[in-house]
Amino acid sequence: MQPRNMSMSGVVDLAAVKAAQEAKAKAEQARAEAARQGGGGAVSPADLVIDVDEAGFERDVLQRSTEVPVVIDFWAEWCQPCKQLSPVLERLAVEYDGRFLLAKIDVDANQLLMQQFGVQGIPAVFAVVAGQALPLFQGAAGEAQIRQTLDQLVQVAEQRFGLTGLTVDPDAEPGGGDRAAQDVPAGPYDALLEAAVRALDSGDLSGAVQAYRNVLADDPGNPEATLGLAQAELLQRVQGLDPVRVRKDAAEKPQDVEAQIVAADLDLVGGHVEDAFGRLIETVGRTAGDDRETVRVRLLKLFEVVGAEDPRVIAARRALARALF
Known part of the structure; x- marks a missing residue:
């Protein structure tokens, strides 16, 4: 199984939006269910380092990354620097006490994963957070540098995605935490939401829109469907646009509300969140009446895509209030 929704541009992008919002809820649901069944949802220290192959990548990395950052160590038996780095990562995985999970991938046996991540040489270390790939470092690295990188990773995972990691119990049976998480019952709309995700992955945007609307018809407040x-x-709106023409129009026609709105959509899809917000806030400031309201409503839609708790949304809301009043 090749990785889905991978982005090497950074840990926060469009594909991460939905995963970031659902990650905390899924992790809390798993812990609550494990506690109800008499367990703490705790894992053994032995569960913090796992071997991963292509067949288990989605289960062992993508799904797990919605509850804990997953650090990936690309290695090979013949790689001498790997033999120096891997034991350090394994020791730190235990020392960090569940704040990240270490997944080891043998590149000789998993060429497809190596290609998907764009690995040019080993050792190479990546992280996956809420389904999104983030390159950490390649080649030899000192322990101080590794610790600094891991500290930044776990901070981003907690602050932006609500991922507080795994509970570790030295007395827990290896594999027990995984079984507790797998026992969590499916939600009433999981099938419809999964259908929407599959439609997105296949490029069927109309199908994804309809699937999310089907969920919202029965559950108007469903956060995953709202974000999805x-x-x-948003992806529908930018489909087929000529980015060069859109940006040229926006630059030449600063007073054209539609030109600025379309350019903001492209900004957001490209990961330029602050640029998208700033463009529309400036447009709000120089418009009035129906035009201003049109821009304001589109900006609120973009806030939904990124998520209300994102600090960039919080800052943009304050800036919007200043522009309006």
Whole structure:
């Protein structure tokens, strides 16, 4: 299974939006269910380092990354620097006490994963957070540098995605935490939401929009469907656009509300969140009446895509209030 929704541009992008919002809820649900069944949802220290192959990548890395950052160590038996780095990462995985999970991938046996991540040489270390790939470092690295990188990773995972890691119990049976998480019952809309995700992955934006709307018809407050719909509609709006023409129009026509709105959509899809927000806030400041309201409503839609708790949304809301009043 090749990795889905991978982005090497950074840990926060469109594909991460939905995963970031659902990650905390899924982790809390798993812990609550494990506690109800009499367990703490705790894992053994032995569970903090796992071997991963292509067949188990989605289960062992993508799914697990919605509850804990997963650090990937690309290695090979013949690689001498790997033999120096891997034991350090394994020791730190235990020392960090569940704040990240270490997944070891043998590149000789998993060429497809190596290609998907764009690995040019080993050792190479990546992280996956809420389903998104982030390159950490390649080649030899000192322990101080590794610790600094890991500290930044776990901080981003907690602050931006609500991922507080795994509970570790030295007395827990190896594999027990995984079984507790797998026993969590499916939600009433999981099938519809999964259908929407599959539609997004296959490029069927209309199908994804309809699937999310089906969920919202029965459960108007469903947060995953709300976010998913906002993302799918955004992707629909930019489909087929000529980015060069859109940006040229926006630059030449600063007073053209539609030109600025379309350019903001492209900014957001490209990962330029602050640029998208700033463009529309400036447009709000120089418009009035129906034009201003049109821009304001589109900006609120973009806030939905990124998520209300994102610090960039919080800052943009304050800036919007200043522009309005």
